[in-house]
Amino acid sequence: MNPGTYRSVSDPGQDRIFITFDIDWASDPVFADTIDLVEGHGIPATWFVTHETGLLGRLERNPVFEIGIHPNFNEMFEGRSEEGGMQGLLTRYRELAPSAVSIRCHSLAQNNKMLDIFIRLGFTHDVNLFIPAQSKMELQPFTSWGGLIRVPYFWEEDVHCLFLEEGRENDWNPARFLDAPGLKIFNFHPIHVFLNTEHLSRYDRTRAYHRDREALIGHRNPDPAGGTRYFLETLITEAKKRNMDFGLIREIAVA
Ligand SMILES: [Zn+2]
Known part of the structure; x- marks a missing residue:
């Protein structure tokens, strides 16, 4: 087994986490802020990109980064015609x-026909299955038809915000997620990292400033012990303290 291979939960040596980002059309300053943070820690990360920007070159030049894609099917599903249909959109x-x-669709769009197209276009890792850590399921990657590796993930900041609102989570301490057995994949969005989002209302009420870095700075959540940015920083620090490895999605193999 090569060092990048995901080790099954029965393997006591399993000590790896995966940090991923959905760029979601972030403005360059907001996107760059997250890249700065991750590069500052010198860790591997997988970036699901949405649009052309000079920052893609910066990701490419970092040998411990992986670039995946994050296509948006929402408008198509809501009735807008898309040249070439799903295949045309994915090809673009x-x-x-x-x-x-590696691929994860915006809003986790998926269907079986789409999975076939992923395979035809050369994708090997699909990350469209979100199964919250609260399910207590030990997540494992598995191979679907055509050899596609389906990689479930268990944490995302916007869902964490919703769970906090519903009283199903209490804080932004990442320790219990690092303690969980099984595949540990975390997902973040640069805008929430920038805002240190602790409640989705912060995201909604700052929409007018999402592309204006200077204005947006004044709208950050100032809590030094809570929010998305705090969680990301603490997660990285704590995983390093535990001597855990940071993996890339493309390295995940099915035992
Ligand atoms: Zn998205």
Whole structure:
């Protein structure tokens, strides 16, 4: 087994986490802020990109980063015609990152026909299954038809915000997620990292400033012990303290 291979939960040596980002059309200053943070910690990360920007070159130049794609089917599903249908849309996103092998769709869009297209376009890792850590399921990757590796993930900041609102979570301490057995994949969005989002209302009421870095700075959540940015920083620090490895989605193999 090569060092990048995901080790099954029965393997006591399993000590790996995966940090991923959905870019969601973030403005360059907001996107760059997250890249700065991650590069500051010198850790591997997987970036699901949405649009052309000079910052893709910066991601490419970092040898411990992986670039995947994050296509948006929402308008198509709501009735807008898309040239070439699903395949046409995916082919255009594919051009953003010609060598990408990992894919997660915006809003987690998926259906079986789409999975077939992923395979045809050369994707090997699908990350469209969200199964919250609260399910207490030990997540494992598995191989679907056509050899596609389906990679479930268990934490995302916007869902954490919703669970906090519903009283199903109490704080932003990442320790219990690191303690969980099984595959541990975390997902973040640069806008929430920038805002240190602790409640989705912060995101909604700052929409007018999402592309204005200077204005947005004044709207950050100032809590030094809570919010998305705090969680990300603490997660990285705590995982390092525990000597855990940071993996890339493309390295995940099915035992
Ligand atoms: Zn998205």
